Amino acid sequence: MRRLSLSATVFGLAGLALGGLLSSGLLPQRPVVAAPGDAPRVAAVDMFKLLKDAPSQKVIDTKRKADRDAVEAFKEEQGKKLRSLQEELANLTRLDPKRRSLEENLARASALAEFEVKWRVARADEDYSAALEKLYAEVRGMIREVASSNGFNLVIAKTDEALNLDRPGEFTLSVAMRPVLYADRTVDRTVDITGLVADRLAQAKPPVPPMVPPATSSPGTVPPAPSSPGSVPPPSSPGSIPNPGMR
Numbered sequence: 001m002r003r004l005s006l007s008a009t010v011f012g013l014a015g016l017a018l019g020g021l022l023s024s025g026l027l028p029q030r031p032v033v034a035a036p037g038d039a040p041r042v043a044a045v046d047m048f049k050l051l052k053d054a055p056s057q058k059v060i061d062t063k064r065k066a067d068r069d070a071v072e073a074f075k076e077e078q079g080k081k082l083r084s085l086q087e088e089l090a091n092l093t094r095l096d097p098k099r100r101s102l103e104e105n106l107a108r109a110s111a112l113a114e115f116e117v118k119w120r121v122a123r124a125d126e127d128y129s130a131a132l133e134k135l136y137a138e139v140r141g142m143i144r145e146v147a148s149s150n151g152f153n154l155v156i157a158k159t160d161e162a163l164n165l166d167r168p169g170e171f172t173l174s175v176a177m178r179p180v181l182y183a184d185r186t187v188d189r190t191v192d193i194t195g196l197v198a199d200r201l202a203q204a205k206p207p208v209p210p211m212v213p214p215a216t217s218s219p220g221t222v223p224p225a226p227s228s229p230g231s232v233p234p235p236s237s238p239g240s241i242p243n244p245g246m247r
Contacts, residue, residue: 040153043191044180047157050139050194054201060131067124074120078113085109139201146196155193156180 051057085106092099147155158180165171 041151041191042154042156043147043150043152043193044156044158045143045192045197046159046194047139047177048159048161050143050197050201051135053198054135054139055204056131056135056138056201060128060135063131064124064128067120067127071117071120071124075113075117078109078116082106082110082113138204139197142197142200142204143193146193146200150193150196152191152193158192 085102089099089102089106092102143155147153156179157177159178163171163174165174
């Protein structure tokens, strides 16, 4: 009994010593292999398709077109006013006492129209950018819900669409937006959750588009008159309201 007890004690002490050496790094340790059940589940979504087909995208496009039409209508209205003033000015002689006052009104109206067009375009671009950011956040949130409810740990973006570059500078960004370069049919059938996310987005109520501002300018936006007669800018040609463009 004493021999068995002594042997057990020796082996116990040896085991403790070996464990200490392993934990201290003096002896090489075998890598820990994760169990098959611990492997992360990865899913993929076609982000371009989700953004393009989302119900909110249709609302955004409708609002965008309404903003463009409102700017064009305002430009047309202001162009008619400027042409009317220019025609009236053309009927006056160079020494007519009304000419200076009419030139001042024409210069003020031209400057106001130019400012108003740029301001409206800038506001429309800001609204469009904010709406797209909100749409992206909405789609990402829906992806998170679908992935969490179906037990996926990671979702990556994929798309089968061609690059369709409009300019060479878009090449790098377009390639970066396509991280999945190949996936066989088995992977596509098992982890592509684009359809699940699209169904969730379709069930969500799209936001109501905000009201489009009227084409006429608001009161109190007329710029101050020039301080001296010589500082009046030359009147623009008929219909020369600038067209900054909308992204």
